[in-house]
Amino acid sequence: MGHSGAAWSYDPSTSQGLMSQPPDILFQDSRALVVNKPAGLPVYPGRSGGLSVEDFFPIWRRGKIGPWLVHRLDQDTAGCLLIARKKAFLLQAQELMGDGEGKAEKIYWAILRGVPVEEAGEICVPLTKVTLRRRWNMAPAVDGQPARTLWRTLGVHGGNALVEFTLLTGRTHQVRAHAAYLGHPVLGDGVYGGGDGPMCLLARRLTLPLPEPVGANAPPPAHMAAFVETCLGTL
16 A cells, blocks of 8 residues: 655755655555655655654554564665564564565665676675774675565666675675675765765665565655666556
């Protein structure tokens, strides 16, 4: 069941936005909802204040408590964000968001800087957090957390590639770090060498394999839409 009408203005030079309505709802039932998180909107309140996804929780609440974030997305990543309306579903969904077979389907689309030589592949590169002068990123490390990502090129335009990533694990910055490992960071990802923003990363699809499935597809955000349309046609 969908909902539209979010008014969100995104300024890529400052990564700030002003929202007059909550994010669009891509799926909802009594257990959960999947919202289309805009790029630039954090999921949690920051130290400096400002709007976050959690500010809209009262609108989505059913009952006296909740809802709860099942997972998180980076501030500058757009797309599918799963929110639980019931505590029992929260625990079930968090288990399905973990690693292993039969878990949630997590698909991302990214515009990469440059074009990979191969058309598809699998990246099995453990990742660990590296902190330097109050800044951090995820880096390949033999003793890091296991991280597996499938990828395939969907289209090429203007010397850059539209690539689909399927996450088989759930590490922080997994797509961003693995794209950089390929030698083609996400366009606009300054942390991993993709240049200035906005970051071209979309949590395209999220599906939980339940008897009554929970899931949705997110449309490309405005700053990715023209490139995606050129590669794939109108979605």
